[in-house]
Amino acid sequence: MNIDWNAFTPMASLAGGVLIGVSAALFVLLNGRIAGISGVLGGLLRPARGDIGWRLAFLLGLLGAPLVYALFTAVPLPRIDAGWGVLVLAGLLVGVGTRYGAGCTSGHGVCGLSRLSPRSLAATLAFMGAGFATVFVLRHVLGF
Amino acid sequence: MPVFTALLAGLVFGLGLILSGMASPAKVLGFLDLAGSWDPSLALVMVGAIAVGLVAFALARRRTATLLGAPLRLPTATAIDRRLLVGSLLFGVGWGLAGFCPGPALVALGMGELKAVVFVAAMLAGMGVFELLERRRG
Numbered sequence: 001m002n003i004d005w006n007a008f009t010p011m012a013s014l015a016g017g018v019l020i021g022v023s024a025a026l027f028v029l030l031n032g033r034i035a036g037i038s039g040v041l042g043g044l045l046r047p048a049r050g051d052i053g054w055r056l057a058f059l060l061g062l063l064g065a066p067l068v069y070a071l072f073t074a075v076p077l078p079r080i081d082a083g084w085g086v087l088v089l090a091g092l093l094v095g096v097g098t099r100y101g102a103g104c105t106s107g108h109g110v111c112g113l114s115r116l117s118p119r120s121l122a123a124t125l126a127f128m129g130a131g132f133a134t135v136f137v138l139r140h141v142l143g144f
Numbered sequence: 145m146p147v148f149t150a151l152l153a154g155l156v157f158g159l160g161l162i163l164s165g166m167a168s169p170a171k172v173l174g175f176l177d178l179a180g181s182w183d184p185s186l187a188l189v190m191v192g193a194i195a196v197g198l199v200a201f202a203l204a205r206r207r208t209a210t211l212l213g214a215p216l217r218l219p220t221a222t223a224i225d226r227r228l229l230v231g232s233l234l235f236g237v238g239w240g241l242a243g244f245c246p247g248p249a250l251v252a253l254g255m256g257e258l259k260a261v262v263f264v265a266a267m268l269a270g271m272g273v274f275e276l277l278e279r280r281r282g
Contacts, residue, residue: 001178001182002180002181002182003181003182003183003184004174004180004181004182004183007171007174007181007183007185008183008184008185009164009165009185010184010185010188012163012164012165012185013164013165013166013185013186013188013189013192014188014189014191014192015163015164015192016159016160016161016162016163016164016165016166016189016192017160017164017188017189017190017191017192017193017194017195018160018192018193018195018196019156019157019159019160019163019164019192020156020157020160020161020164020189020192020193021160021192021193021194021195021196021197021200022156022160022196023153023154023156023157023160024153024157024193024196024197024200025196025197025199025200026149026152026153026156027149027150027153028200028201028204028210028216028218029200029203029204029207029210029211029216030146030149030153030210030211030212031146031149031150031153031210031214032209032210032214032215032216032217033217034217034218034219035153035157037157037245037246037247037250038246038271041246041250041268041271042271042274042275045268045271045272045275046275053146053147053150054146054147054150055150057147057148057150057151057154058150058151058153058154058157059154059250060151060154061150061151061152061153061154061155061156061157061158062154062155062157062158062247062250062251062254063158063250063251063253063254064154064155064158064254065154065155065157065158065159065161065162065251065254066158066162066251066254066255067254068155068158068159069158069159069162069163075162075255076162076165076167076168077168077255078167078168078169078170078248078252078255078257078260079168079169079170079171080168080169080170080242080243080244080252080257080259080260081169081170081173081243082169082241082242082243082259084259084262086241086242087242087244087259087262087263087266088262088263088266089238089241089266090238090239090241090242090244090263090266091238091242091244091249091262091263091264091265091266091267091269091270092238092266092267092269092270092273093234093235093237093238093241093270094235094238094239094244094245094246094249094263094267094270095238095266095267095268095269095270095271095272095273095274096231096234096270096271096273096274097231097232097233097234097235097236097237097238097270098231098235098245098246098271099231099270099271099274099275100227100228100230100231100234100274101227101228101229101230101231101232101234101235102221102227102228102231103232104235104245104246104247105239105245105246105247106157106245106246106247108232109190110190110193110194110197111197111201112219113190113194113197114193114194114196114197114198114200114201115197115201115205115218115219116198116201117219117222118222118224119221119222119223119224119228122224122228122229122232123228123229123231123232124232126228126229126232126233126236127232127233127235127236127239128236129233129236130232130233130234130235130236130237130239130240131176131236131237131239131240132176132178132240133236133240134176134236134237134239134240134241135173135176135177135178135240136177136178136179138240138241139177139179139180140179140180
């Protein structure tokens with residue numbers, strides 16, 4: 001294994017992770033909910049009374065984060081290399097998959113592992129494994 | 145009040161994603177590329193988040209109400225079944241294709257990235273397909 005020391009950002013990533021953990025803590029202790037992005041978003045497609053406001057508010061916070069971040073320091077721009085067709089296919093797979101699997105990196109990965117849930121551990125191993133395998137095939141077998 | 149605290153939680157989540165570098169798909173793919181030049185950053189994001197989460201959920205498990213007195217709903221499902229595994233595998237393939245999972249895609253959308261708009265639109269369509277299939281089934 002060949003570590004990319006130039007790309008590795010241990011302190012910023014650890015600190016960002018702590019913020020994500022703080023968010024999950026706030027959300028479970030104040031709202032009584034799991035901070036799982038796919039569930040918060042997907043639940044809007046099954047609207048129920050009293051169940052819409054907090055979902056929209058959470059998503060608004062997420063969408064507004066770059067604006068607030070910019071008040072303190074420059075926002076690092078994301079690098080998105082995928083082409084349009086790949087983005088559409090990937091989006092469809094992430095949408096269907098996270099709803100069937102009942103969670104994504106946040107709900108299963110962060111919250112589920114923090115709850116020591118075997119179900120979330122199985123889901124996390126499945127999507128991480130599939131992610132590693134997909135990138136391996138794309139970059140090292142097909143040569144993209 | 146629940147709307148305000150949800151806004152705050154979403155905001156802190158998004159700030160964490162930006163600070164950690166995970167709002168950039170290229171960095172996420174650098175983690176998923178074990179056989180290339182590997183960027184372990186995402187593992188440290190998980191370590192930081194779970195270190196705080198372990199304490200929070202240990203506290204939450206002993207409560208039935210939130211600190212504000214609302215019902216505290218922790219997941220009750222425990223089954224490791226085909227739905228969970230097939231869904232998670234499909235998600236992982238999509239994640240590996242573009243480097244986006246739902247949170248970072250929404251944050252990048254908030255930065256005005258056109259590619260994130262397209263990804264989120266497709267993701268919503270995928271979630272819509274799930275709803276339609278579930279209604280037909282139910």
